[in-house]
Amino acid sequence: MTTTNKAxxxxxxSPLYTAFHQLLSDTGYRVLSRExxxxxxxxxxxxxxxxxxxxxxxxxxxxxxxxMLPADVPIVTTSLAITATxxxxxxxxxxxxxxxxxxxxxxxxxxxxxxxxLQTEEAALLQTVSFFQSLxxxxxxxxxxxxxxxxxxxxxxxxEAAFTLMEKxxxxxxxxxxxKKGTNYPYGPLEWADRIGLDEVYAISRGLQRDxxxxxxxTAPLLRKLVLAKRFGVRSGQGFYxxxxxxxxxx
Amino acid sequence: MKTVGVIGAGTMxxxxxxxxxxxxxxxxxxxxxxxxxxxxxxxxxxxxxxDVEKGKISxxxxxxxxxxxxxxxxxxxxxxxxxVIEAVPxxxxxxxxxxxxxxxxxxxDALLLTNTSSISITEIAGGLSHPERILGxxxxxxxxxxxxxxxxxxxxxxxxxVELAYRFAKQLGKVPVLVTDTPGFIVxxxxxxxxxxxxxILGDNVADVEQMDRIMKRxxxxxxxPFELQDMIGIDINFxxxxxxxxxxxxxxxxxxxxxxxRMVQAGSLGRKTGEGFYDYNK
Numbered sequence: 001m002t003t004t005n006k007a008x009x010x011x012x013x014s015p016l017y018t019a020f021h022q023l024l025s026d027t028g029y030r031v032l033s034r035e036x037x038x039x040x041x042x043x044x045x046x047x048x049x050x051x052x053x054x055x056x057x058x059x060x061x062x063x064x065x066x067x068m069l070p071a072d073v074p075i076v077t078t079s080l081a082i083t084a085t086x087x088x089x090x091x092x093x094x095x096x097x098x099x100x101x102x103x104x105x106x107x108x109x110x111x112x113x114x115x116x117x118l119q120t121e122e123a124a125l126l127q128t129v130s131f132f133q134s135l136x137x138x139x140x141x142x143x144x145x146x147x148x149x150x151x152x153x154x155x156x157x158x159x160e161a162a163f164t165l166m167e168k169x170x171x172x173x174x175x176x177x178x179x180k181k182g183t184n185y186p187y188g189p190l191e192w193a194d195r196i197g198l199d200e201v202y203a204i205s206r207g208l209q210r211d212x213x214x215x216x217x218x219t220a221p222l223l224r225k226l227v228l229a230k231r232f233g234v235r236s237g238q239g240f241y242x243x244x245x246x247x248x249x250x251x
Numbered sequence: 252m253k254t255v256g257v258i259g260a261g262t263m264x265x266x267x268x269x270x271x272x273x274x275x276x277x278x279x280x281x282x283x284x285x286x287x288x289x290x291x292x293x294x295x296x297x298x299x300x301x302d303v304e305k306g307k308i309s310x311x312x313x314x315x316x317x318x319x320x321x322x323x324x325x326x327x328x329x330x331x332x333x334x335v336i337e338a339v340p341x342x343x344x345x346x347x348x349x350x351x352x353x354x355x356x357x358x359x360d361a362l363l364l365t366n367t368s369s370i371s372i373t374e375i376a377g378g379l380s381h382p383e384r385i386l387g388x389x390x391x392x393x394x395x396x397x398x399x400x401x402x403x404x405x406x407x408x409x410x411x412x413v414e415l416a417y418r419f420a421k422q423l424g425k426v427p428v429l430v431t432d433t434p435g436f437i438v439x440x441x442x443x444x445x446x447x448x449x450x451x452i453l454g455d456n457v458a459d460v461e462q463m464d465r466i467m468k469r470x471x472x473x474x475x476x477p478f479e480l481q482d483m484i485g486i487d488i489n490f491x492x493x494x495x496x497x498x499x500x501x502x503x504x505x506x507x508x509x510x511x512x513x514r515m516v517q518a519g520s521l522g523r524k525t526g527e528g529f530y531d532y533n534k
Contacts, residue, residue: 102470108472109469112470113466140465140466142458143458148457149458149466149467150466150470152448153444153449153452153467156448159444160440160444167431167433169433169437170428170429170430170431171429174428174437175428177399177426178399178401178441179438182438183438183442183445184473184475186471186472186473186474214504215503215504216451218504
């Protein structure tokens with residue numbers, strides 16, 4: 001697929017916004033905000049919506065996109081905190097809505113998961129797949145469930161690490177070291193969470209708890225409190241670790 | 252240098268003995284089964300011979316190391332040890348019997364370390380004299396290769412002995428981490444969702460085995476996917492660890508085992524070692 005002059009409408013407040021803005025621009029797409037696209041909706045070839053934490057904002061955004069864009073323009077939406085099926089149900093043209101899920105940084109993701117909603121039509125799914133492939137990513141199409149596969153499994157690992165830290169069973173450094181040296185994880189779960197954004201991890205955990213309603217998905221109180229205190233990790237200067245101190249000392 | 256006793260000469264025990272021997276300690280590797288001891292002996296010989304061939308050590312160093320490593324078959328032969336590392340199968344009754352004997356024959360200041368991945372240190376030490384010297388010392392398989400050792404503090408382990416065990420792990424060239432006596436310690440607890448949630452996603456039909464292995468490697472950057480890893484570890488071993496953590500957390504829902512995994516164990520589809528698990532290895 002040629003990307004020349006194709007416009008992608010990108011909207012949402014997750015850390016994925018900045019990451020996709022960069023990747024889309026680097027790939028040669030024109031990136032438009034909703035405000036920029038409002039006067040020329042016909043130039044938009046695909047819309048991407050990436051809200052995770054605030055589901056009201058997500059609903060508002062998806063409805064606005066659905067309202068302004070021609071009915072054949074696909075809308076891809078993160079199904080990290082909510083199913084694509086529920087997100088699609090908010091729109092008048094659910095057949096063009098398709099879920100996907102990934103986590104920052106995108107440079108470390110060779111593959112992106114795509115989850116069509118029950119309502120998604122084949123054409124929209126095919127457009128979504130070729131769109132992500134045009135960004136240089138492999139794709140895997142999975143059934144629609146909150147958090148898909150990688151974000152769901154990783155958020156549970158991080159949640160368990162947060163429980164372990166909350167209980168003071170081990171220090172954060174020892175937890176991260178143990179998972180890297182004992183089972184070859186690419187990052188320790190707590191440093192990994194700080195890079196992804198604790199708000200994003202929390203949104204997945206809360207979404208699983210909300211939709212699957214089991215004790216299994218109970219969010220670690222420490223994770224929730226860190227998010228409430230706006231300690232989102234690296235990008236806010238503090239998360240499980242502290243990044244504000246220039247000497248690199250961690251509180 | 253210390254005199255280190257290692258109990259159990261299976262894969263883990265022989266590997267731990269090798270780690271200690273290479274770092275200059277006097278080692279007494281104990282097993283009641285002569286065939287197991289013979290196998291351990293030829294394992295140590297062959298590894299150290301390879302070390303010579305690779306130029307890592309000299310012939311003299313190999314001879315010296317083997318000279319310092321004795322194979323023994325009676326518990327009393329461990330009486331003079333400074334440190335004992337027990338690496339017998341994960342059965343509480345077996346470990347309790349061994350620690351009862353060690354408490355009787357070893358010096359009261361000998362450090363008694365158990366290489367357990369799932370049994371409570373506090374429970375092993377409970378009721379014994381000098382429980383302050385009993386700690387967990389969890390190596391990862393294969394012990395000569397994997398750098399991590401979890402140093403586990405039982406309820407009655409003393410601060411001084413925790414410090415000694417930590418320093419001993421470093422002296423062995425390992426990376427020690429400290430953890431309290433909680434089910435699964437760090438690794439086997441936090442890694443549970445990697446297998447267990449993948450099984451749940453499989454059961455809910457969200458993605459299949461090959462897809463998930465590909466996703467976790469290509470999207471997640473993990474070296475092995477959750478299913479190929481279970482096939483390598485042994486599905487029975489993985490299931491037993493999950494059951495033990497689940498039971499020790501008093502059936503906390505986060506650790507609930509998988510029926511899919513249970514059926515595979517019941518069917519004898521245990522992974523690579525039986526030729527078939529989540530993948531078929533007979534092709």
